[in-house]
Amino acid sequence: MAGRRKAILDPSYEAVVVGAGNGGLGAALQLALKGVKTLLLEQHNVPGGFATSFVRGRFEFDASLHELADVGSADNAGSLRVFLDEAGTDIDWVAIPEAYRVILTDENLNVRVPFGIEELIDTIESEVPGSRKAMTKYMELCKDVNGALGILGGIADSAKPDRMISDFMSFVRDSDNPIEEIASIVRKLMNLLRVISKTVDQVSDEYKLPDRARAILYPYWCYLGLPMSRLSFTSWGAMLISYMTKGAYVPRMRSQELTMAMESRIRELGGRIEYNTRVEEILVERGKVTGVRTSQGDEIRTSQIIANVSPTLVYNDLISPKTEVPKIALKNVNARKHASSCIVVYMGLDTTLDELGLTDYGYFISKNMDTDEIYDSTYVLDVPIMQATTCLNNVIPDCSPPGTSIVSITTLFSMDSWSDVTPKDYFKVKNRIANGLIDQLENGTGANIRDHIEEIEVATPATFARYTRSYKGVVYGYELDPWDGVIARVVTKEDEKYIKGLEIGGGFSFMGHGYNVSLLSGRAAALSTLKEMGVKS
Amino acid sequence: MKKKNNFLGDIAGLIELLPERKRRIERASPGPIGDDPINELARSLHPQKIYFEIAEVRDETPTIRTFKLVAAPDSGTTALPVFRAGQYLAFREEVQGVVVTRPYSISSSPREALEDGFMEITVRKIPKGFLTKHIWKNWKPGSKITSSGPAGFFYHEPLRDTNHILGIAGGCGFTPFRSMIKDAIDNDLDLSITLLFGIRTPDEVIFKKELAKYKRKMGKKLKVTYVCSEPDGSWKGPSGFITKDVIKKQGGGVKGKTLFICGPPAMYRFLENELAEFKIPQKRIRREVFGEIDDITAFDEFPRGLKRKKFNIKVHIGSEVEEIQAKATETVLVAMERAGLAPQSKCRSGECGFCDSLLLDGEIFVSPENDGRRMAGVKFNHFHPCASYPVTDLEIIVNRSV
């Protein structure tokens, strides 16, 4: 390069975090909080990975966020808010007023679903008279499962995951604790055990939930991305309870506020962040990490690495030399199935949501709520039959200039159906699908979108691959079948750690995908790293 | 940790979850993952860099040259990417020991890149221009040059725009429209193009011959009018600037059209007034970015009394720290380029975010017409050096370039 040597980095760090998505940022933040000399490396030139925003004309779009679970209000804080507050990040959270509106065009169903377990049951009862009893029991079960998960690993409810189990043990041992509470804990655990290997459909059948009740209850499935005939009930139940009891939030300045707030805090705490720096090799010697090599030619020594990268890529592409990759690690990642990618249509409209008659933030629009049929439709290079659409001005009225609004349509999309698209056809194909999605939105809501499009951008699996380099543009990590659900992953986490000093955080790690769990799994990875380093918590 | 996992392991094992997981993993292949067509597609659509060889140089006028570029496989580019007609490439060149970038719209069509293996750019020589002077001297057939992947948002989008483009071009702003016209012909698009091209002197008329050819192919769907501001006796077309009357008469009015405007900032300001009476909704006007503003002191918002000021900028890149000097009237990006820091940039207009950097200390003036920062970026002191001017001494963190 032009008469100039490359600016270099320090040759060694106590810990290196690979990737500045939610997981990597959560990890680096936790490490920096403990004063660990941390280097966070990111191949893109801003933090966030999927959790980013972009500007077009007068509009700023969120690349991915619909809503964040596990934030909660200041006095009913979820573990994510607790962590980020304690870490000293500056984020302006805005509450989403209601859970969603579900519109099923073939079923003549159009229902707004509020937050709150009672409110949910009431809403379904008024649409499906006679469902109250079954729904109440079902939600009790979800609560128990969520509570049990919280107790067992702090996965859903606790801000201090690593302490929960010992707390539980001492809680049980402590004779002062009332027997009723111990009994309730035991009940929760028993309930969890009962459904631990079941799918959502199996449990709904067992509880005799009417079809129409399921149709109203199920839309959130698309945040987990697996049809209810396969989705692990525990993952589902925990998510449902989290949304219903803690509500949902977005940062005022799109998800980029969340990720830049973490970035800023990491730097304040002395962590170092380098962008435009892709880790090309994770160096391993005799089963232990020793450092990384980057696209900038850095070679950095470290004994602790947290990868905000899918294990599939870690074991196939990153670990060097290849002889250090155990066969079992490759089998492990091959056994698991990559989940969906997405297509998103971002639109800046030159009219208000009011004028369009769009009254809600989140719309789930589909022909029906047959999740198998919907899932299958994402495996065809065509318009999938379900979309999840957000109308941001209904949460943040001034997120765009007066008289305008931001509407984003998202649909799950299997990356395999995108595999045959050639560069030549690319723009045509993506516009055809975007067109179909806009039709679907107009048909479902009656809003005239088309005449008001001032800015539009369409993201496909290739777009996500471009910005995050995720394998095949996968957004949703690995599929959450019961055998690879959260419980199964937590339980096997230690046994399936194949390289000493290497932790995985983010959407491909043990907690599953989504903003909150990706971020907190990065943090959990950092807690393991700290433990390994002997840093006191 | 161990205790917890054993405990959980016991209960989960009880119910056959773990044996199933074990079975599945044991049964799986230990082979490699195989290829990733999606990342391949992303790379071919958006290469980080394109390595070109100049195949041909054509003088359009004494000060305008078209360069025909083909892939340079030896340097790492085997095929040219598709792009959307109207996009630009940012070229990165070393001139007198410093590295600068400059954006140029692609003037050839997407099909030509894909099927015929070339791209063209058409460059106007800027009086006292830093890069263009170098280009005129050094860019010859056989020269190797490097650009970014295709970038920018100045293209016709059927999901958004009407199927009639009213293009208004000035300076070298004709270039993206040449690409759009060729694209419309190549793909037989349902698209009409009416173009008003403002030139200073009659000898600035370019592409005259080929336009006649395009006209034969597109018929009524293409209309091009040159509007000359300094005509001589031989000029037969309309003269003056592109006024509302020209837009009505030669442009056929604005109804049902989407305006695409590409030219120097002065033209944008002039058109603002001319277009006012048409009351065109914002969504029907697309403007190409115009690069750095030549005279930032002309802005009312620019702080007074800075014109001749110089500041120090402490630049952190990687673990290195450099102290550089900067003029108040030049962007932070240019100051860094002058100092030989070779920072990365693409649009040089505040739009693309490619130069995103972090302001640790000091104050900047951000060109109001080029402020493409994200909201969170503003909150957490990210800034775009290509659109920012120092108002005090600064301390900044800049990314190493890719």
Ligand SMILES: Cc1cc2nc3c(=O)[nH]c(=O)nc-3n(C[C@H](O)[C@H](O)[C@H](O)COP(=O)(O)OP(=O)(O)OC[C@H]3O[C@@H](n4cnc5c(N)ncnc54)[C@H](O)[C@@H]3O)c2cc1C
């Ligand atoms: C999206 C886009 C598309 C465009 N498309 C076209 C096109 O198709 N055709 C076309 O002709 N033009 C096009 N342009 C305009 C074109 O990019 C400019 O005309 C060109 O960049 C001028 O380059 P120059 O270096 O010769 O001019 P200059 O005016 O010299 O370059 C700008 C800067 O260089 C700085 N500079 C001077 N000396 C040094 C030094 N020693 N080190 C570092 N920096 C220095 C100056 O301070 C000045 O700010 C486009 C612009 C944009 C934004």
Ligand code: FES
């Ligand atoms: S180079 Fe595009 S924003 Fe600076």
